[in-house]
Amino acid sequence: MSALLAVDLGGTKIMACLVSDGRILSRVKVKTRVEAGAAGVARQIAEVCGAALAERSAAWSDVAALGVAVPGLVEHSSGTVLEAPNLGWDSFKAKARLESLTGRPVVLENDVNAGLVGEWACGALRPFQDDPAPLAALFVGTGVGGAIMVGGRLVTGRSGIAGELGHMKVAAGGPKCGCGGRGCLEALASRSAIEKAVGCGRGRLTSGRIAKLLDRKGKKKLKKAVSRAAYYLGIGVANVITALNPRAVVLGGGFMEAVGERLLPDIMDAARENCFERGLKDCRVLLSSLGDDAVVLGAARLAGAR
Ligand SMILES: [Zn+2]
Known part of the structure; x- marks a missing residue:
């Protein structure tokens, strides 16, 4: 199976989904532990993704890449979330951190940009x-x-x-x-x-x-x-x-x-x-x-x- 993991990171909740061919195969939501700081939230994202995989008895090796939508300003060239006021993040190198936690390639995008792409791709x-x-x-x-x-x-x-x-x-x-x-x-x-x-x-x-x-x-x-x-x-x-x-x-x-x-x-x-x-x-x-x-x-x- 070649699937993708997609994450909607918000100031109140994190939703992770296993997605294949534009279809959601599993979905796990948890409360965002904003107080854990950027590094703590990154660990939480990896955990929630693991849970979304477990729901379908899938393995990390089945995942081609992670798409992570964040409520903030993203600098693509450096994989940095420049500001995300609801998370209290400031210049956090989220791409590198998430890639080292999950071992998969990560694509970061602003959440509304991702939403528009979603509506364009399948809505x-x-x-x-x-x-x-x-x-x-x-x-x-x-x-x-x-x-x-x-x-x-x-x-x-x-x-x-x-x-x-x-x-x-x-x-x-x-x-x-x-x-x-x-x-x-x-x-x-x-x-x-x-x-x-x-x-x-x-x-x-x-x-x-x-x-x-x-x-x-x-x-x-x-x-x-x-x-x-x-x-x-x-x-x-x-x-x-x-x-x-x-x-x-x-x-x-x-x-x-x-x-x-x-x-x-x-x-x-x-x-x-x-x-x-x-x-x-x-x-x-x-x-x-x-x-x-x-x-x-x-x-x-x-x-x-x-
Ligand atoms: Zn304004």
């Missing part, structure tokens, strides 16, 4: 695999992540920060963002932005909880915050269309998975008001079809194509 963007026009992703959860592909390749830019679409300014002088700036899409349309707007502690309102509360009577503050998020996501989509004239934009992440269907009409209305009609007409705005699996399937694809 909502599959119909556009041979289209030369740009494709983009906006993943909405605790933050707002973005990614861009052209001609089947990720666009990472000069220093790896191309496609950080969550930090496009959508409201000049608007609310403060985690990046230190103001008025970023993330500061207006993420789950954290909604928590802040309703005066709720960080991490208290899960996306599933938001979806449930929207069905209840009252909850005016929450409904207002969610419709503000939809409006600004529409402006975000419009800006992506203005910048790239893409063939498609995929909207993913936990928040979109929970409320995307419901918000899409409002997102499209706001997009329509804010970009060229032709740009929107030629662009499919789609919801993710892989949900949580987009990132691991993309990481596997990148590992297989290394």
Whole structure:
């Protein structure tokens, strides 16, 4: 058997999957021990991968490579995670460390970049695999992540920060963002932005909880915050269309998975008001079809194509 191991490393959980031919054969999730530091988390990744192999009685020798998606900025030339604020990582040579722990080749990628590759390889963007026009992703959860592909390749830019679409300014002088700036899409349309707007502690309102509360009577503050998020996501989509004239934009992440269907009409209305009609007409705005699996399937694809 020639299989790939794919890891979705997050600030709260690590998911490792054994993947073959774009199919997930096994899946193991554990809580990330952020307090163990970068070296400790790297050991944890190797353990979780071992568990994913054991589930299918597979051996390390069956694994061609590891694809590891990280919530941070990746320097490919040196295999370094330059910054990953949710993990507290700073210039960690993750590729070398993981290769020495597992004995397999490792491909690192930013998690939203991996998610876009996943949707392109086996999800909502599959119909556009041979289209030369740009494709983009906006993943909405605790933050707002973005990614861009052209001609089947990720666009990472000069220093790896191309496609950080969550930090496009959508409201000049608007609310403060985690990046230190103001008025970023993330500061207006993420789950954290909604928590802040309703005066709720960080991490208290899960996306599933938001979806449930929207069905209840009252909850005016929450409904207002969610419709503000939809409006600004529409402006975000419009800006992506203005910048790239893409063939498609995929909207993913936990928040979109929970409320995307419901918000899409409002997102499209706001997009329509804010970009060229032709740009929107030629662009499919789609919801993710892989949900949580987009990132691991993309990481596997990148590992297989290394
Ligand atoms: Zn920002």
